[in-house]
Amino acid sequence: MEYRVPAVRMQNISKTFGSIVANDHAELTVYRGEILALLGENGSGKTTLMNMLAGIYYPDEGQIFIDGEEAVIASPHDAYKYGIGMIHQHFKLVDVLSAAENVALGLKEKGRLNLKKVAERITELCDQYGFELDPWEKIYNMSVSEKQTVEIIKVLYRGADILILDEPTAVLTPQETEKLFTVLRNMRSDDKAIIIITHKMNEVEELSDRVAVLRKGAYVGDMLTKDTNAEEMSGMLVGHPVELSIERPDPVDPKPRIVVEGLTVRNEEGLLKLDDVSFTANTGEILGIAGISGSGQKELLEAIAGLQPVEKGSIRYIRDDGTEDELTLKDPLTIQKMGVSLSFVPEDRLGMGLVGSMDITENMMLRSYRRGNSLFLDQKNPHKLAAEVVKDLSVNTPNLETPVRRLSGGNVQKVLVGREIASAPTVLLTAYAVRGLDINSSYMIYELINRQKAAGVAVVYVGEDLDVLLELSDRILVLCDGRVSGILPGRGADKKEVGLMMTRIRKEAADEE
Amino acid sequence: MKNKQHMPLFHVAKRASIKWYYAFLIRAAAILLALVAAGIITTVLTGLNPFKVFGALFTGAFGSKRKLWVLLRDIAVMLCIAIALTPAYKMRFWNIGGEGQVLIGALAAALTMILLGNVVPHAVLILIMTAASVLAGAVWGVIPALFKAKWNTNETLFTLMMNYVATQITAFFIIIFEVPKGAGQIGIINQSTNAGWFPALFGNQYLLTILIVLILTVMIFFYLKYSKHGYEISVVGESERTARYIGIKVERVIIRTMALSGAICGIAGLLLVGGINHTITTSLVGGRGFTAVMVAWLAKFNPFTMIATSFLIVFMQNGAGEISTAFGLNKAFSDIITGIILFFIIACEFFINYRIVWNRRERKEEM
Numbered sequence: 001m002e003y004r005v006p007a008v009r010m011q012n013i014s015k016t017f018g019s020i021v022a023n024d025h026a027e028l029t030v031y032r033g034e035i036l037a038l039l040g041e042n043g044s045g046k047t048t049l050m051n052m053l054a055g056i057y058y059p060d061e062g063q064i065f066i067d068g069e070e071a072v073i074a075s076p077h078d079a080y081k082y083g084i085g086m087i088h089q090h091f092k093l094v095d096v097l098s099a100a101e102n103v104a105l106g107l108k109e110k111g112r113l114n115l116k117k118v119a120e121r122i123t124e125l126c127d128q129y130g131f132e133l134d135p136w137e138k139i140y141n142m143s144v145s146e147k148q149t150v151e152i153i154k155v156l157y158r159g160a161d162i163l164i165l166d167e168p169t170a171v172l173t174p175q176e177t178e179k180l181f182t183v184l185r186n187m188r189s190d191d192k193a194i195i196i197i198t199h200k201m202n203e204v205e206e207l208s209d210r211v212a213v214l215r216k217g218a219y220v221g222d223m224l225t226k227d228t229n230a231e232e233m234s235g236m237l238v239g240h241p242v243e244l245s246i247e248r249p250d251p252v253d254p255k256p257r258i259v260v261e262g263l264t265v266r267n268e269e270g271l272l273k274l275d276d277v278s279f280t281a282n283t284g285e286i287l288g289i290a291g292i293s294g295s296g297q298k299e300l301l302e303a304i305a306g307l308q309p310v311e312k313g314s315i316r317y318i319r320d321d322g323t324e325d326e327l328t329l330k331d332p333l334t335i336q337k338m339g340v341s342l343s344f345v346p347e348d349r350l351g352m353g354l355v356g357s358m359d360i361t362e363n364m365m366l367r368s369y370r371r372g373n374s375l376f377l378d379q380k381n382p383h384k385l386a387a388e389v390v391k392d393l394s395v396n397t398p399n400l401e402t403p404v405r406r407l408s409g410g411n412v413q414k415v416l417v418g419r420e421i422a423s424a425p426t427v428l429l430t431a432y433a434v435r436g437l438d439i440n441s442s443y444m445i446y447e448l449i450n451r452q453k454a455a456g457v458a459v460v461y462v463g464e465d466l467d468v469l470l471e472l473s474d475r476i477l478v479l480c481d482g483r484v485s486g487i488l489p490g491r492g493a494d495k496k497e498v499g500l501m502m503t504r505i506r507k508e509a510a511d512e513e
Numbered sequence: 514m515k516n517k518q519h520m521p522l523f524h525v526a527k528r529a530s531i532k533w534y535y536a537f538l539i540r541a542a543a544i545l546l547a548l549v550a551a552g553i554i555t556t557v558l559t560g561l562n563p564f565k566v567f568g569a570l571f572t573g574a575f576g577s578k579r580k581l582w583v584l585l586r587d588i589a590v591m592l593c594i595a596i597a598l599t600p601a602y603k604m605r606f607w608n609i610g611g612e613g614q615v616l617i618g619a620l621a622a623a624l625t626m627i628l629l630g631n632v633v634p635h636a637v638l639i640l641i642m643t644a645a646s647v648l649a650g651a652v653w654g655v656i657p658a659l660f661k662a663k664w665n666t667n668e669t670l671f672t673l674m675m676n677y678v679a680t681q682i683t684a685f686f687i688i689i690f691e692v693p694k695g696a697g698q699i700g701i702i703n704q705s706t707n708a709g710w711f712p713a714l715f716g717n718q719y720l721l722t723i724l725i726v727l728i729l730t731v732m733i734f735f736y737l738k739y740s741k742h743g744y745e746i747s748v749v750g751e752s753e754r755t756a757r758y759i760g761i762k763v764e765r766v767i768i769r770t771m772a773l774s775g776a777i778c779g780i781a782g783l784l785l786v787g788g789i790n791h792t793i794t795t796s797l798v799g800g801r802g803f804t805a806v807m808v809a810w811l812a813k814f815n816p817f818t819m820i821a822t823s824f825l826i827v828f829m830q831n832g833a834g835e836i837s838t839a840f841g842l843n844k845a846f847s848d849i850i851t852g853i854i855l856f857f858i859i860a861c862e863f864f865i866n867y868r869i870v871w872n873r874r875e876r877k878e879e880m
Contacts, residue, residue, distance in 0.1 A: 016526075017526065017527060058524045060526075060870065074524075305758075307757060307758060331760060332757070332758065332759065332760035333760030333761075333762070334760075335760075336760060344758070346758065348754070351752055351754055351755070352752070352754045352755055352758050353755070353758065354755065355747070355748055355751045355752055355755050356751070356752075357751055358747070358748075358751065362744075365744065366748070366755070366759045367759060369741055369744055370741065374741075375740050375741060375742075376739045376740050376741065377739055377740065377741055377743075377744055379739075
């Protein structure tokens with residue numbers, strides 16, 4: 001192969017946060033006209049490494065070369081100077097401004113601000129790479145994928161030709177992902193260097209030219225995508241071979257457990273979030289919920305858990321002996337006191353499911369601290385439970401006294417799921433249980449969920465990765481804009497069809513049910 | 514190499530943990546630096562020998578047996594208000610109404626002394642005073658909490674405004690009970706009978722006050738750290754959504770905690786009237802309701818650490834007072850010194866939480 005000067009070469013990069021080593025003499029090389037997939041488990045230092053390239057952190061050690069010249073990137077401004085732009089997982093946009101205004105923010109151009117010119121340039125960029133975006137649209141009116149487009153345009157506008165995308169597809173539908181990939185391929189043809197962080201192997205195989213793998217902050221190696229496969233890559237990033245298949249045992253004796261009828265929910269602003277939703281969740285079965293994010297998944301789970309005021313409709317809980325309890329408009333404490341063991345793994349792990357500044361033991365206490373008549377806390381049992389969860393789910397933590405905020409995403413989720421499962425639930429609600437988790441952690445969560453199903457728990461699984469939903473669920477309920485656009489059997493469901501149902505109501509499907 | 518000048522000289526990184534002696538060293542260095550800075554300022558502004566001035570700081574605080582007891586007494590009051598505010602702050606309820614809650618508790622105690630002083634036996638009177646102060650403080654704390662819980666009003670403004678209401682109510686009652694008529698002040702209450710005055714322990718009139726505060730401090734420590742209520746307070750403070758998710762009634766916790774916070778403020782008022790001053794004025798609390806916020810924050814809301822932080826602040830206030838009298842300087846000068854020292858102590862927390870990393874490039878001489 002001919003020798004090319006890499007667009008970016010990172011050499012011997014180390015970064016520590018206190019006692020935590022995020023990057024340990026890591027390396028990375030990316031060429032122009034190439035899409036590089038950066039793989040690694042949670043906490044393997046991918047994002048940190050990229051943040052150093054984007055000028056957000058400054059490396060403790062090591063060098064960065066841009067086009068062969070040594071570069072010092074001490075701020076995002078420096079990064080732009082070298083043509084480096086990063087699209088973060090969490091968008092950094094001002095909601096009340098339009099796309100053009102957001103792009104113009106922070107520009108240091110001479111003369112007066114000419115928004116029209118900005119908008120024209122945005123349209124040019126859109127045409128060039130195949131985006132669809134109205135520069136005058138306000139951010140709050142946009143879908144997640146449009147917001148992402150604004151973020152990408154923002155860095156392109158600043159002349160970036162080295163782009164870093166941190167898990168860009170985590171929030172997109174299959175159709176939107178396909179569009180994004182088209183755009184990225186167009187950029188590659190335009191000789192841009194693109195680094196994409198992702199956990200999804202199928203995307204790596206579909207999109208990237210080369211794969212680089214990080215493990216525990218250190219560089220493991222890189223290879224051409226066409227010369228490798230998902231199993232090999234997973235093995236490389238975990239450090240040992242892994243099995244990549246999700247089990248789906250047949251449900252044993254499913255009986256209705258939760259019956260939802262005509263559920264209608266408005267959010268605090270009075271917007272209709274759920275409209276006449278009806279379904280049944282059965283024991284020993286996984287009910288998958290598919291839908292574009294914000295289609296009412298959150299409200300649905302929160303309404304069942306007693307956290308969301310219900311406008312109309314009913315939620316009933318059916319016990320083993322056939323007696324029924326009304327859960328509608330009951331708060332979580334009342335539901336618990338009724339003897340309904342309902343576990344809920346919410347989407348917002350640290351903001352709702354756990355307390356970030358508390359340690360693992362204190363977080364275990366959240367569910368159980370009320371037990372007993374003593375005025376004082378029982379610390380012994382939660383401590384025991386914490387030790388068990390850490391051991392059984394192999395949570396990677398220095399000790400039980402570490403605030404959960406300091407743990408990586410996968411470990412935070414293990415703590416949360418571990419606690420929720422520990423109470424031997426009859427109903428398990430999970431929202432985006434594997435969001436941001438690496439392969440190893442994800443498969444562990446799938447297995448935990450399957451174990452609950454085998455134990456006869458009625459599992460409601462809200463997911464975003466359609467491939468997984470189709471592999472895991474016994475039945476799939478598709479939500480579209482707060483309404484049920486259909487309930488299909490999970491076995492044999494077609495991905496394209498589900499994708500379409502997510503974006504428009506299919507009358508026939510609803511009637512068939 | 515042309516990029517070299519862009520390389521930042523240092524960057525800041527967060528510490529994961531810090532050894533206790535290292536943190537201690539940083540704090541000691543901060544105090545030393547503060548004294549140096551204060552010394553330079555002293556010399557520049559007044560021309561006095563800074564060592565003599567600092568000497569006065571110490572004699573002002575510890576100079577005599579009486580001064581020592583006054584110091585301990587003032588620490589007790591400061592500590593009492595600080596631990597009273599702590600449950601509220603742990604819940605992230607920005608209670609800056611300590612001043613008013615203490616004053617209204619003090620007023621309740623003073624009114625009880627005036628009205629029932631010659632009616633009931635001394636012991637019963639003190640019990641009634643205690644009940645009245647606790648109740649008054651609790652009510653003063655619960656009012657903003659109710660509004661916060663029901664209508665999500667801003668507690669910072671609300672508690673602040675309640676201070677002024679308390680001051681004006683006190684002014685109103687002072688005029689009603691003023692002695693003699695037209696004096697505009699109440700004077701020492703029950704001077705002849707000593708009714709409602711806290712008894713002296715081992716011949717010391719402040720000892721009881723100090724002991725009460727120490728007992729309260731221990732109780733609050735255990736309440737916050739080991740009780741179910743304390744746990745609920747922490748959860749609500751860290752995340753209301755998590756609290757709702759696990760079925761904590763957030764409104765109830767807010768009201769309950771502010772009742773407690775106000776009640777202990779009320780006790781501080783009781784101590785001021787029954788144990789120390791035996792009178793009431795509108796400036797009885799003298800800003801300690803606000804200073805206590807700093808005492809509590811500096812101690813990171815650990816009641817035992819607050820003993821040290823309230824000592825530090827009271828020591829400087831009492832000592833600085835001596836500086837102005839001993840050298841004929843006005844009161845403003847002692848405030849300058851106090852301010853400088855506090856600034857350094859607070860600023861050094863940055864170096865405890867973060868470390869500075871100097872960027873050095875290895876020299877490649879062989880190239």
